[in-house]
Amino acid sequence: MTEWIPFELHTHTPHSDGRHTLLEMCQTAARLGLQGIALTDHNTVSGLIDAEAVSQETGIAIIPGMEWTTFYGHMLTLGAPYCEWRDLGQGDIAKGIARVHEQGGIVGIAHPYSMGSPICTGCHWEYTIEDWEQVDYMEVWHETMPPIKNHNVPALRQWTDLLNQGYRISATSGRDWHHSGDRDALAAYTYVGLEDTESPASSQAVVKAIRQGRLCLSMGPVLEVSLRVGGKSYRLGDEVPLQEVNSNEPAQLSVNITRSSVPERPWGADEGCMLIITSNLGELSRVSAAGRTQWIEGLSLEGLRWFRVELFGPIHGLLATIAFTNPIYVEI
Amino acid sequence: MAVLLATEGKLTPVSSKTHITYQFQLNHECEFLDIDFKYAPKQYQDKAASHALIMEAIEKYAEPEWAEPYKKNWEGFYPLQNLLTLSVDGPEGFRGSAHRHPPEQQHRICLDAGLTSPGFIHGKLAPGVWKITVSVHCVVTPECRYVLEVRGGEIVD
Numbered sequence: 001m002t003e004w005i006p007f008e009l010h011t012h013t014p015h016s017d018g019r020h021t022l023l024e025m026c027q028t029a030a031r032l033g034l035q036g037i038a039l040t041d042h043n044t045v046s047g048l049i050d051a052e053a054v055s056q057e058t059g060i061a062i063i064p065g066m067e068w069t070t071f072y073g074h075m076l077t078l079g080a081p082y083c084e085w086r087d088l089g090q091g092d093i094a095k096g097i098a099r100v101h102e103q104g105g106i107v108g109i110a111h112p113y114s115m116g117s118p119i120c121t122g123c124h125w126e127y128t129i130e131d132w133e134q135v136d137y138m139e140v141w142h143e144t145m146p147p148i149k150n151h152n153v154p155a156l157r158q159w160t161d162l163l164n165q166g167y168r169i170s171a172t173s174g175r176d177w178h179h180s181g182d183r184d185a186l187a188a189y190t191y192v193g194l195e196d197t198e199s200p201a202s203s204q205a206v207v208k209a210i211r212q213g214r215l216c217l218s219m220g221p222v223l224e225v226s227l228r229v230g231g232k233s234y235r236l237g238d239e240v241p242l243q244e245v246n247s248n249e250p251a252q253l254s255v256n257i258t259r260s261s262v263p264e265r266p267w268g269a270d271e272g273c274m275l276i277i278t279s280n281l282g283e284l285s286r287v288s289a290a291g292r293t294q295w296i297e298g299l300s301l302e303g304l305r306w307f308r309v310e311l312f313g314p315i316h317g318l319l320a321t322i323a324f325t326n327p328i329y330v331e332i
Numbered sequence: 333m334a335v336l337l338a339t340e341g342k343l344t345p346v347s348s349k350t351h352i353t354y355q356f357q358l359n360h361e362c363e364f365l366d367i368d369f370k371y372a373p374k375q376y377q378d379k380a381a382s383h384a385l386i387m388e389a390i391e392k393y394a395e396p397e398w399a400e401p402y403k404k405n406w407e408g409f410y411p412l413q414n415l416l417t418l419s420v421d422g423p424e425g426f427r428g429s430a431h432r433h434p435p436e437q438q439h440r441i442c443l444d445a446g447l448t449s450p451g452f453i454h455g456k457l458a459p460g461v462w463k464i465t466v467s468v469h470c471v472v473t474p475e476c477r478y479v480l481e482v483r484g485g486e487i488v489d
Contacts, residue, residue, distance in 0.1 A: 015450040017432040042431035043419065044451045069431055071349040071469060082426050086351055086419065086465060115393045117348065118385055118412045121469040124393045150398055 001196040002214070002235060004222045006189035006260075007036040007206070010067070010076060010110065010139065010174025015047035019179035022050045026058040028180040033262035034189065036061035036200045038078055040174075042069040045082045061200040063207070067110060068096070071117075073125040076139065076174070079207035080105025093127040097134045104204075106211050108137035108172060112158065113151040132167045136211050141173035144185035147219065147320035163306050163327060164280045170213040170237070170326055186264060191216040193236060213237030218311075218323030220265030224256040225309050225325050227299065234328055242331040245301045253277070253299040255309055257289065267322050269293045273313030278324075280305040289313070304330040336365075337464065337482040343416075343471045352466045356482065362457040364442035364485035367464070369418055371478035374435040375411040378473075382412050385472060414476050415469040420452065423460030428452030442485070457484070 011025060012018030020028070022039065029037055039062055041047050051062040066082065068075040072090045077083065080103040088096050100107050109125055116124030129135060140155040141147070159171050175187035193214030198205035209215070214237045216223050227234045229251035230244045240251070255275060259268035267273075269289045277284040281303055289295070289311060299307075306327035313322050337356045376382050386409045390402045419429035420441065427441055430451040439449040441457065448454035464482060 013450070014432075016429075041451075043417070043429045044431065044453075046428045046448075046451055046453050049445055049454075069469075084426070086467065113393075113395075115389060115409075117389070118470050118472045119389045119393070119409045121415050150395070154395055 002193045002224075003196050004191040004193055004216065004224065005035045005061075005200045006033060007038065007061075007063075007192050007200075008034050008175055008177060008187065009038045009063075009065075009078070009172050009190050009210075010040050010142075011037050011177040012041050012067075013039065013047045015044055016042035016067075016069075017178065022047055022054045022062070023057065024180060025177065026054050026060040026062070029060050030058050032187075033260060033265070034060065036063065036192070036206065038063040038065040038076075038206075040065040040067045040076050040078075042067050043085070055201065061206070063203045069122060071122050073112075073127045074110040074123060076108040076110050076137075077105050078108070078210065079203050090127060094130055094134060101134075104207075106136035106207055107134075108139055108170075108210075109135060110139045110174065111142040111151065111155070111176065112138065113154040114142070115151075132162055132165075132169065135167075135169055137170035137172050139174045140171045141188050141217050143176055144187045146173055146188050147315065147322070148318060160278075166305060166332075168213065168327075168329060170210055170215055171217060172210065172215060173217040186219060188217055188219050189260075191218060191222045209237075213326035215326040216323060217325075218260075219315055220260040220262070220267040221269075221311065221323055222258050222260070223309050223311060223323050223325050224258065225328065226254050227328050228252045228254065229301070236326050236328060239329040239331050240301065245304075245330055245332075251299045251301050253297050255295040257293045257295070257311060267313065267315060269311075270313060273311060273322070276310040276312055277307055278310060279307035301330055305332055306330065333366075333486075334484050335481065336462075336484050337480065339481075340477065340479045341466075343468060343476045343478065344474065345471050347468045347476075348470050350468050352468065354464050354466075354480070356462055356464075358457065358459050358462055358484060360459055362484040362486070364440050364447075365420075365457055365462075366483045366485065367418065367420070367439040367441075368437075368481045369430075369439075369466075369478070370436040371414065371416050371476055372435060373414065373473050373476065375413050376472045377411060379410065382410050382472075385412060386410065412472045414471050414473060416471075416476075416478060417467045417469060418480075419465045419467065421463040421465070423458050423462070426453070427455075
């Protein structure tokens with residue numbers, strides 16, 4: 001059984017340039033309906049000293065991380081201790097990523113299409129990735145109200161292009177949370193799919209789920225997706241083996257749309273909402289989601305390499321992507 | 333209290349994306365290291381020169397279809413700022429950093445977690461070679477001067 005745990009995966013405290021303490025942030029996180037955060041201060045891990053006490057007080061799981069805040073791009077790391085970046089140049093990011101992997105962590109490209117220096121120093125990704133297999137995830141939704149932020153459009157496009165090229169890179173949302181205010185716009189959740197035997201406080205379990213792509217990015221509702229074929233069920237991040245593709249047995253796609261219980265996030269399978277299946281073959285299906293919290297449809301696997309599910313509809317009067325999942329992959 | 337390092341420097345835009353590392357010797361274990369760091373100017377007040385730099389950055393980084401609206405609102409990115417950050421390494425490894433924006437900073441590293449400044453890693457201040465690095469993320473002003481002083485506290489037996 002998979003539990004979908006709402007996380008905020010990009011945060012800062014006064015240990016770098018954040019303006020709320022870890023305690024203040026986690027208190028706010030609890031009010032916002034989050035169950036976990038990743039602490040990703042710029043170029044330091046010292047803020048983790050308060051993690052255990054804050055987690056106990058607020059009930060918010062805290063995953064250790066850091067934001068490599070380099071001259072040529074910002075890279076999030078999760079589940080690793082401090083890894084050295086200052087000796088690396090613009091051509092050395094592969095070496096840097098390997099350092100994080102050797103320490104058991106994962107890396108994600110933060111806000112790849114933000115403005116760069118001198119407007120925002122190092123914020124635009126200017127490293128050349130020689131092997132995209134090395135990259136575990138990309139922050140394709142950045143800041144509050146990410147569905148309507150300009151710089152997320154090319155990030156989503158690049159992620160989709162990479163999926164089409166056969167890379168299996170997870171997608172996350174990150175608020176880049178520096179301070180808590182009463183009138184802040186809403187950020188998205190990254191729902192992390194954990195086994196019911198796994199604790200959200202387990203950094204290893206969360207890192208594994210992010211690497212695997214058991215993720216749904218959402219302004220509110222969680223989209224639970226499973227594909228049933230050959231008597232087996234496949235979840236987000238799974239790969240359907242070639243033998244199932246060749247068996248010509250019909251695959252059955254099931255999507256459950258579950259509204260968030262947080263009142264500020266009322267969106268779900270409402271009037272005006274569409275459920276969209278996107279894939280390497282383009283858009284496979286687009287149907288009204290109004291009133292259909294559970295949705296089952298046959299899906300042909302022919303030619304598919306990956307597909308994901310999106311919920312599109314009105315948020316505060318704007319038509320936008322309300323939620324989308326990471327892919328289920330198909331072996332080719 | 334002993335002054336372990338007292339230095340200053342002048343940077344120009346060419347210094348952007350460089351690190352300047354100072355190395356000093358700690359002969360005995362210390363109770364604390366105090367660091368004073370300041371740089372100026374912080375903001376680039378030359379509006380005409382900033383306009384050119386902002387336009388160049390928009391041209392380079394914005395999606396072509398959105399470049400014009402960004403250019404029309406270029407003042408939203410004004411004033412541009414210099415950004416220098418500090419980090420410290422001891423004989424046994426990384427001891428933290430202060431990636432933050434105020435141009436005048438004071439930090440302490442010591443055994444006591446509660447007294448160690450945010451960003452830095454508390455613990456023993458072992459004798460040996462210590463390094464302090466100024467990471468020059470960005471200098472936009474024609475000139476930027478910094479002053480750095482490190483002092484070591486009471487020596488423990």
